[in-house]
Amino acid sequence: xxxxxxxxxxxxxxxxxxxxxxxxxxxxxxxxxxxxxxxxxxxxxxxxxxxxxxxxxxxxxxxxxxxxxxxxxxxxxxxxxxxxxxxxxxxxxxxxxxxxxxxxxxxxxxxxxxxxxxxxxxxxxxxxxxxxxxxxxxxxxxxxxxxxxxxxxxxxxxxxxxxxxxxxxxxxxxxxxxxxxxxxxxxxxxxxxxxxxxxxxxxxxxxxxxxxxxxxxxxxxxxxxxxxxxxxxxxxxxxxxxxxxxxxxxxxxxxxxxxxxxxxxxxxxxxxxxxxxxxxxxxxxxxxxxxxxxxxxxxxx
Amino acid sequence: xxxxxxxxxxxxxxxxxxxxxxxxxxxxxxxxxxxxxxxxxxxxxxxxxxxxxxxxxxxxxxxxxxxxxxxxxxxxxxxxxxxxxxxxxxxxxxxxxxxxxxx
Ligand SMILES: Cc1cc2nc3c(=O)[nH]c(=O)nc-3n(C[C@H](O)[C@H](O)[C@H](O)COP(=O)(O)OP(=O)(O)OC[C@H]3O[C@@H](n4cnc5c(N)ncnc54)[C@H](O)[C@@H]3O)c2cc1C
Numbered sequence: 492x493x494x495x496x497x498x499x500x501x502x503x504x505x506x507x508x509x510x511x512x513x514x515x516x517x518x519x520x521x522x523x524x525x526x527x528x529x530x531x532x533x534x535x536x537x538x539x540x541x542x543x544x545x546x547x548x549x550x551x552x553x554x555x556x557x558x559x560x561x562x563x564x565x566x567x568x569x570x571x572x573x574x575x576x577x578x579x580x581x582x583x584x585x586x587x588x589x590x591x592x593x594x595x596x597x598x599x600x601x602x603x604x605x606x607x608x609x610x611x612x613x614x615x616x617x618x619x620x621x622x623x624x625x626x627x628x629x630x631x632x633x634x635x636x637x638x639x640x641x642x643x644x645x646x647x648x649x650x651x652x653x654x655x656x657x658x659x660x661x662x663x664x665x666x667x668x669x670x671x672x673x674x675x676x677x678x679x680x681x682x683x684x685x686x687x688x689x690x691x692x693x694x695x696x697x698x699x700x701x702x703x704x705x706x707x708x709x710x711x712x713x714x715x716x717x718x719x720x721x722x723x724x725x726x727x728x729x730x731x732x733x734x735x736x737x738x739x740x741x742x743x744x745x746x747x748x749x750x751x752x753x754x755x756x757x758x759x760x761x762x763x764x765x766x767x768x769x770x771x772x773x774x775x776x777x778x779x780x781x782x783x784x785x786x787x788x789x790x791x792x
Numbered sequence: 793x794x795x796x797x798x799x800x801x802x803x804x805x806x807x808x809x810x811x812x813x814x815x816x817x818x819x820x821x822x823x824x825x826x827x828x829x830x831x832x833x834x835x836x837x838x839x840x841x842x843x844x845x846x847x848x849x850x851x852x853x854x855x856x857x858x859x860x861x862x863x864x865x866x867x868x869x870x871x872x873x874x875x876x877x878x879x880x881x882x883x884x885x886x887x888x889x890x891x892x893x894x895x
Contacts, residue, residue, distance in 0.1 A: 523885050524828075524883050524884065524885050525828040525829065525831070525832065525883060526828070527824075527828060531824035531825055531827075531828050531883075532824055532825065533824070534822065534824070546824070547824050548824045548827050548828070551824075551828070567832075567885065567886055569885060569887075585887065614864065614881055614882075615862075615863060615864035615867065615879075615881040616861070616863065617863070619863075619864050620882075621825065621864075621882075623822070623823070623824070624823045624824070624825055624826070624864065624865055624866075625863060625864045625865065627820070627822075627850075627851075628857075628862075628863040628864070629863075698861075698863075718863070
């Protein structure tokens with residue numbers, strides 16, 4: 492029996508583990524893939540206090556080591572279910588069952604797909620969700636980025652130094668991104684902005700060859716591209732827990748700043764919770780709050 | 793066994809002419825998800841006797857990457873008797889890699 496089981500070894504989950512260990516609780520962290528969460532996809536973090544520049548990989552690795560050094564157990568298994576047995580919770584993975592007194596769900600979010608019929612088949616054949624991973628394959632080629640947030644704009648900026656031409660396709664005429672990035676991008680000569688438009692078709696034989704782009708006014712344009720980078724936001728992965736805790740329509744966990752879910756003894760932290768700003772600082776902040784409240788809950792049992 | 797670094801010079805002997813099946817991990821130093829995958833690959837190489845696991849750095853081995861149409865990394869390709877039999881892209885859980893390798 493563990494005191495606290497944390498689902499997800501991203502920034503929120505690992506920070507929760509640090510706080511729980513420092514409060515002398517036994518901690519098991521269950522992670523489906525590898526530690527670090529989404530942040531491993533970025534080459535350079537510039538907005539986390541204290542470090543001017545740090546890569547996502549280094550950030551994740553330092554955080555992981557710190558958590559391990561404090562004595563948290565981290566096991567790589569995917570959580571598929573949680574059962575509420577009152578003062579005890581049972582956490583079910585693809586391989587095992589574990590018992591604990593409190594659970595912190597810190598499962599973050601996943602890439603949102605465009606939802607086009609042949610999108611999945613074309614991953615690795617022209618479609619990518621990670622510009623920093625795959626950009627290098629498009630040296631001197633033509634690519635498009637779809638999206639209008641920070642990730643899309645940073646992707647376009649990064650790709651503009653590698654590809655010969657970058658189209659940035661956005662469904663509105665204004666961006667939801669930091670002004671400095673927008674300004675930088677507007678100075679790039681090889682970047683063409685396509686506003687009020689969505690990607691409606693992927694044309695491919697072996698590989699992606701062109702995309703169909705439809706404007707709000709109904710006009711349709713076909714653009715030849717070697718690659719399409721999809722950055723249309725992220726979606727939470729909380730469906731496995733929907734029977735226990737309330738989610739909003741978009742699938743985010745209904746919990747306020749106290750990180751308490753609608754089920755006693757189950758807490759949440761990070762990007763999967765309803766909130767305004769989804770960043771490292773807010774995820775790690777949640778981790779601290781969720782762990783502190785889980786510890787209080789256990790001490791009152 | 794540990795993971796073997798493969799270049800175009802030893803690709804034929806290590807991969808195409810291997811007695812066992814081969815799982816090739818196409819990766820690069822600047823790719824975060826590739827670095828996260830590496831410890832899992834290392835573990836599998838130690839645990840599994842039925843497969844040889846090799847690592848191919850696509851920056852140094854662009855010819856191999858191109859030959860096998862790798863344009864998204866991390867990319868795992870399973871070779872059986874010199875032929876590609878399965879492929880997966882992105883950071884995936886250890887269990888899924890075990891499924892790709894098979895019995
Ligand atoms: C490309 C990119 C660049 C970014 N750059 C910045 C930046 O510069 N600065 C900044 O502050 N933020 C940045 N962010 C945002 C930041 O990465 C997130 O806000 C943060 O990672 C959220 O942390 P989290 O722990 O809540 O979730 P995540 O990082 O998503 O971690 C969740 C973890 O839970 C695991 N998991 C999910 N479901 C299960 C399950 N059922 N069982 C077990 N494990 C599970 C996942 O595998 C994952 O490891 C960036 C994001 C992206 C995608």
